[in-house]
Amino acid sequence: MSNWKLICKLEDIPQLGSRIVKPQSGGDIAIFRNAEDEVFALHDKCPHKSGPLSQGIVHGKRVTCPLHGWNIGLEDGHAVAPDVGSCSTFQVKVQEGEVFLVV
């Protein structure tokens, strides 16, 4: 369990919003919080043209990329059909109001 890193408090991520995490190893990670306070983490790079997903609009369990409007599933990182592509996901959890991430 030593890979879990403390990221922030849940309330630091707005509902239906996101924050960017910059791990020292590089490669931005977007963490999202939906209306039910579930938290998800994706590589901050749309499979289409690398748009920053962290800047998109979050709805249900999806985020819409700000550049060309692809919808990406927050749980599996897959683009919603008919678009095809996927981005990597990261393990994330909320414990006692704090968000932890495996990086």
Added chain:
Amino acid sequence: MSKPRLVLVGNGMAGVRTVEELLKIKPDHYDITIFGGEPHPNYNRILLSPVLAGEMTIQEIVLNELDWYREKGITLHTGRNISKIDRVKRKVIADDGSEAYYDRLLIATGSNPFILPIPGNDLPGVIGYRDIKDTDEMIEAARLHRHAVVIGGGLLGLEAANGLKLRGMDVTVVHLGPWLLERQLDEVAGRMLQKSLEDKGLKFLLQKQTEMLVQGESGRVAAVRFKDGMQIPADLVVMAAGIRPNYALAEASGIYCNRGIVVNDTMQTYDPKIYAVGECVSHRGIAYGLVAPLFEQAKVAANHLAGYGIGRYTGSVTSTKLKVTGIDLFSAGDYMGGKDAEEIILNDPSGGVYKKLVIKDNRLVGGVMYGDTADGPWYFQLLKDGRDIHDIRDQLIFGQSLVGDVGHAGNSKAALMADSAEVCGCNGVSKGVIVRAIKEKGLFTLDEVKKHTKAASSCGSCAGLVEQILASTIGGAYSPAASDKKPVCGCTDHSHDQVRRVIREQHLISIPQVMSFLEWKTPNGCDKCRPALNYYLISTWPHEAKDDPQSRFINERSHANIQKDGTYSVVPRMWGGLTTPGELRAIADAAEKYNVPTVKVTGGQRIDLLGVKKEDLPKMWADLNAAGMVSGHAYGKSIRTVKTCVGAEHCRFGTQLAMDMGVKLEKMLFDMYAPHKVKLAVSGCPRNCAEAGIKDVGVIGVDSGYEIYIGGNGGIKTEVAQFLCKVKSDEEVMEYAGAFLQIYREEGWYLERTCHWLERVGMDYVKGKIVEDDEGRKALHARLLDSLKDARDPWATSREPEAIKQFIPIVPVATVQATAGPRVYA
């Protein structure tokens, strides 16, 4: 617990569409069983004509593959006709003896070709034209035989005749009426059509009544004999003299029928457990034979089957298009006119163009187009919207001529475009790609085409062109909703107008309130509806509805324009395009300090600093704020700039102080959000160096005052602003311009520019509200000022503690053990 059972009788387009709509809104509600008489899965019957013509294959027109039924858990029985419905035991019995029990039954048995009651109508070689089997038989006959006779000069008959001709047969069309397609066309267009089909090699016998079909030595049909004694050879006779609703099963089961299964506005039959949709249905005395109304019925039936109980089907206005390659024909509504109707006709026989528009009470009620159908969908939309056309009447017959301004090489006639021609210049989508997607994926709406091809999904300027392609590919199946009924997005069935009205009337002030009141279908909307709702709330209830940053597009959330590499651009406001050495110095300093790679002068008379990292934005804004500059809102659906010329301060031609006027307007409108971006310009004389003719509001100084123009656009669709009125003073300019923008803010649909809004409501409406109603205008202006009274610079507010979080990336600092106690967060 077992699920209720839904049985569908009829595996065709209407029935399966209903199931699809049902699965969309309530998946897993029913155990579904489908019986189909044909041995095929659901296919696109409309496209049998291209199959016959050799332009497509059967495989390409299948809408739902067998896998689809499997994935959805649907039990499918093909090749089985239902012979009886036992309404007491609630089960259906198929001709092979198999049975299925139902809790709800959906009947979609379609129609049968009308077979003339004449001797010989059951001979080998005599067929209707309805399904794959008929099509195969025709293809086979074309291989072995020579003479074909098609009885019936309607849409189906002509398409069959065209296909058989293309397959090498000698084809004669026999028609009882005085001209072809007399139910869709007036006489002139009918004759023109006949001429072009004759040029393709088809033969016609009009006003001929068939007496009998003559049997040949082989036992097969050999000739057609008419009442007047004439006889022509025929190895194949296709009966295309109309269709009859297929309601025999329902009638035999005691369900009330009257030339169709009688249903109410919820598509329910007289047996409340049984619904019916499609060609077998009689709704308010009408049985529809085109696919668009059937899809509307499917949507309503699905809603009621799902138990939601909303939605009524109230009948359809239909349009038709003949799918014969190379012939352009479109008709809609009441094209024959009548006593109270007026007609506008354009007739160019040698150019092969004929257009007729039928107008009643200043509204378009019908039309026929031959040779040039590019504007068909536009007319159809006007017709459905019931828009008052008197202000555009003098140009109506010449069409919209607005589609295709830039980005698609001036192409405005979809039918004439080559397959390789680019339709969507933003996403590089060609006509061929769109047509293929429509056919192969079975697309029927603009939204579906957008989703699958990306055409018209960026700037949207080619949407009209895409609609034309859709209309010409699927013909009568294409049926746009009336504009004021188009849903905001897939999350709701409510239109922009309905949403705006409910927000106002019910005094709703938050997005969750709106979604719950209007029963949104998704838990928290999507990227289309949430920004629209947020705008409607804050524009309807300023100071009361709270802005929701998470429902704004990133540019408005971070007060800067996102670029393709994820960096942002910073544009300080320069009031009226004016700046000072001090401001320029501060901009230069900021550009150097934050390593801005590109500095550019914009079209709106200010400076764009491009390539700024998000985390640098608040710091840069603080520096620029310190030098007295504020946000230019270059990123928002909001006031952008007021462009000015130098005006009478310096210019020898100037009549008014244009810069001064521009600054006043820009200060008045600071931080004004709107349905879309808003640009203004002020010129000091009619030479109009500030290009006021292509702005949302253009002000042109003349010696005696100012002329105000509205609804111009220099972007997606070049649109010249229209003259609103002339005023004398600066104060009046502010009042009139302000009032105009306020009414647009209150009534416009989200993402609708002033030019589109103006086209929708008409110039007369706006003049009535702004020029002729002094009190109304003053009230509008007052509401604008009130909603902007505590406007603040977003650059300043975004540095407040809660707002600044989004700009700060989180760095995970430590590997966490299970420890308690206070922690420091990044």
